[in-house]
Amino acid sequence: MDDVGGRTRVLGPGVGGSHTGHGPIRRRRRRWVGWTAWGVVTFVVGAAGVGWVAYEKLDGNITSDTTAADELARFERERPTALVRDAQNILLIGSDSRSGDENAKYGRDSGTERSDTTILLHLAADRRSATAVSLPRDLMVEVPSCRRADGSRTEPVFTMFNRAFQSGGSACTVRTVEKLTDIRVDHHVVVDFGGFKEMVDAVDGVEVCLAEPIHDKAAKLWLPAGKVKLDGEQALGYVRARKSLGDGSDTERMDRQQRFLAALAAKVRGNDVLLNPVKLYPVLDAATSSLTTDPGLASLRGLYDLVRGMRTIPTEKVQFLTVPRKSYAQDANRDELVEPAAEMLFDRLRSDAPVAVARELPAEELSGGPSLMSSVTPDPMPTFRGSTAAEEACE
Secondary structure (H helix, E strand, O other): EEOOOOOEEEEOOOOOOOOOOOOOOOOOEEEOOOOHHHHHHHHHHHHHHOOHHHHHHHHHHHHEEEHHHHHHHHHHHHHHOOOOHHHHHHHHEOOOOOOOHHHHOOOOOOOOOOOOEEEEEOOOOOOOEEEEEEOOEEEEEEEEOEOOOOOOOOOOOOOOOOOOHHHHHHHHHHHHHHHHHHOOOOOOEOOOOOOOOHHHHHHOEEEEEEOOOOOOOOOEEEOEEEEEEEHHHHHHOOOOOOOOOOOOOOHEEEEHHHHHHHHHHHHHHOOOHHHHHHHHHHHHHHHHHOEOOOOHHOOOOHHHHHHHHHEEEHHHHEEEEOOOOOEEEEEEEEEOOOHHHHHHHHHHHHOOOOOOEEOOOHHHHOOOOOOOOOOOOOOOOOOEEEEEEEOOOOO
């Protein structure tokens, strides 16, 4: 157990951002204030408005992932080198842990957890653009040898991406992403089911647009068509549902998650939340209490330093996409990267070069079947299938 800021939370013994415990977060018009850690950075910008005593309490809420930091330091020599000064890459991890009272209702606590959602967020060095890349949990990847909760080590294995978090927590996930992309991960943030719900409830819900009604028993979700404001429980079901929404694929689910997270940040920025201490404090408390981060981000100051230069990013330069992937040749229920599209994307992010996104691409540009979520046009700027924060949810 860990008592943080008067709140008792269950922590697991895993390697970093909890292997068996808890673990991550647009303004639609004009300017975007910053989006990372699943919207929490937007909250941080207004933290000064809650007073010093409250600041101290909130600052102590964030759990520092020192175990992961130690593990990553051990393998420093094999990690990629950052190529562009001031560019930042933050790995956002949504944990499917069932430990603790809030998470137990979503299934039996088997003593393990996997990364339900993982997003690599790239912030350009000039802070004029931000690109969020979703990594499918069923993507087949090389997972390196990682430290287990009991101190033993796993063997390197070719397996599903979300096994990395199950095997060795956030440190193993960071190393797996770096091995896959050759991109240096500067920071990581982990959030679990309970933390996600608290943040949505703290802003009094988030509005989404539904093309048709949802009746999903598995997700415990019953919603009408049209614009609907979701509370925390409904939002969790909405971003996790697969069978009843869209084509039932994990790719469609990732697209939905990206839209929702942008709407969450927009809700925080709007409605005078950042300017009203009474509204702001519960949002900050929920956001900071739900986070496990690397030591460099484990404070309000650390988060603020990361996002203070992001206020001028236009919404059309905040981009969301899924890594180019298709069904795995050996198992249609798994994914594999589409090349050379995936490597081109990684190379652009690695060198802090711009990419473009479009909702739809010409049919002749698609290769690898309908599951391919990206296509590439000639240099200087390749275009991938995706969306931007400037697009309305109901368009």
